[in-house]
Amino acid sequence: MSQSEFDVIVVGAGNAAFCAALAAQEQGAKVVVLERAPEEENGGNSRFTAGAIRFAYRGIDDLREVVPDLTPEEIANTDFGTYTEDQFFEDMFRVTRYRTDPALCERLVKSSFSTMKWLRGKGVRFVPIYGRQAFKIDGKFKFWGGLTLEFVGGGPGLLDQETTIARKNGIQIRYNARVTSLIHKDGVVSGVKVFENGATSEMHAKAVVLATGGFESNPEWRTKYLGPGWELAKVRGTRFNTGEGIRMGLEIGASAYGNWSGCHAVGWDYNAPEFGDLSVGDNFQKHSYPWGIMINAQGKRFVDEGADFRNYTYAKYGRRILEQPDQFAWQIFDKKVIHLLRDEYRIKRVSKVSANTLEELVTKLEGVDPAAALAHIKAYNAAVKKDVPFNPNVKDGRGTDGLEVPKSNWANTIDEAPFEAYQVGCGITFTFGGLRIDPETGQVMNSDMQPITGLYTAGEMVGGLFYFNYPGGTGLMSGCVFGRLAGDNAGKAATGK
Ligand SMILES: Cc1cc2nc3c(=O)[nH]c(=O)nc-3n(C[C@H](O)[C@H](O)[C@H](O)COP(=O)(O)OP(=O)(O)OC[C@H]3O[C@@H](n4cnc5c(N)ncnc54)[C@H](O)[C@@H]3O)c2cc1C
Secondary structure, three states: HHHHHHHHHEEEEOOOHHHHHHHHHHHHOOOEEEOOOOOHHHOOHHHHHHHHHOEOOOOOHHHHHHOOOOOHHHHHOOOOOOOOHHHHHHHHHHOOOOOHHHHHHHHHHHHHHHHHHHHHHHHHOOOOOOOHHEEEEEOOOEEEEOOOEEEOOHHHHHHHHHHHHHHOOOOEEEEEEEEEEEEEEEEEEEEEEEEEOOOOEEEEEEEEEEEEOOOOOOHHHHHHHHHOOOOHHEEEEOOOOOOOHHHHHHHHOEEEEEOOOOEEEEEOOOOOOOOOOOHHHHHHHHOOHHHHHOOOOOOOOOOOOOOOOOOOOHHHHHHHHOHHHOEEEEEEEHHHHHHHOOOOHHHOOEEEEEEEEEHHHHOOOOOOOOHHHHHHHHHHHHHEOOOOOOOOOOOOOOOOOOOOEEEOOOOOOOOOOOOOEEEEEEEEEEEEEEOOOOOOOOOEEOOOOOOOEEEEEEEHEEEOOOOOOOOOHHHHHHHHHHHHHHHHHHHHHHOOO
16 A cells, blocks of 8 residues: 555554544545554553543443343442443542533544443453452442443453554554654645655645653653753653653644643652553552651651542642652551552562661652651641541541641541652653544644644543643543544545545
8 A cells, every 4th residue: 555545644543543443434535553662662651551531421330231241240349339421520520620621522422331341242252440549348349430331351351452453443653664744735634744664754644643741751741831840850751742742733733722831740659660661560659658658858747648549649749749848758658558558569679678676667768858757657647537447448538737738638647667668750651731622523623723724632642621631541542432432533535524
């Protein structure tokens, strides 16, 4: 097939790109996917995920449509609860402080379940997230936090499934193919310039879908848009998301939109490498802080570790860690909660110290003022409301009294040996600022608020959905919903449907 024989060019080969490619192909379009990374590093941030995906469901009957292979035992032994569209809206509004674009948010929430069914119809398989999103109560698993399913095989499984399905549907995938600019004239996009095999060539098509992720892996843009200090963050995922798609859109007059100084960033092993490492995946994250406390170099707590379920706080606490002196924190736990720590605390490459007394522990916390830390932990212990029972399954109200930085739930004294502490820095996941799209079509809008003919975008590149914070599992759903929307309309435009 010659290079100009494609109807739709999809740029990037992550989750949003594959959803766009499959939707465009469904419209009868001939589709090519151009991916900058070599094949062995393919899949963008999507491959690095745990594969957890958020969507609205009314109960077990809805779940069975998406996971038809749930066994009767699983159904009998599990309380899957519900996660209604209203709950999804409420979570989006609350965590974004009501800044999420209402039209984008509505499309995300209202299309979430039908998109899960669409993916299942394509052959994508999901399983319940028993390990991380459910607790066992009286012999029965109970899901919490509105996040119930993940792709079989997590992030790598997601990518492998989507890649196989795309190939089966005749979609061509080219690795080591870096798109450098858009071909356009008089406001119409008609192809891309691509650097491949040491040479740049032009590739023409009737529509282009950009799905090249955010600018999290570009330290210059991070410093410029997120602020000073952000060049020091570690990147949790792919090194290839350097904002090129966003740049290409802006170069031809696309409208910048959303929370350009905002991003998703978490507590991440302080000694993790500069970029994500696929052999470790997301295990450098350290998300069990609600069961303990976090202190900084001055020995002080600086966030309410129990403000909410971790799904609703983890994405904003990376920034708070970056703001601390020398950009680190230590998470501290005692015997009472160590069994509750997530699997990521038990990996080999972990920055951890243990001790049998608090006095010994504080001397082992690299970079921390030990006397201040000891005094602070003791003051925290004294402030815990010991008469309220601890319950990790609900917001238990077991908080603290009279502290400058309160802990609202799950406050336990730290006084029973052994003690463990984990050093975390800031790990950036993805950036929130991007391009403005028409929520009805996925088409990129220009700064005159007119759609740019032939140009669509999806995934992390879409601006306006997330502000300040983010409900876990929404990135993949956003990629699926807006990827499908963009691909569907690009395919229709290209085939004249
Ligand atoms: C460690 C980690 C864990 C996560 N866990 C979850 C989770 O469990 N659930 C969830 O919902 N979200 C999770 N996320 C967020 C999620 O990864 C993203 O929201 C989502 O994968 C973004 O998909 P995307 O298709 O927009 O981008 P990506 O999957 O990053 O794909 C972008 C692709 O574009 C390519 N590209 C870039 N520039 C060019 C160019 N010039 N030419 C050609 N190709 C280019 C890149 O190489 C990349 O392959 C996690 C992220 C990380 C890093």
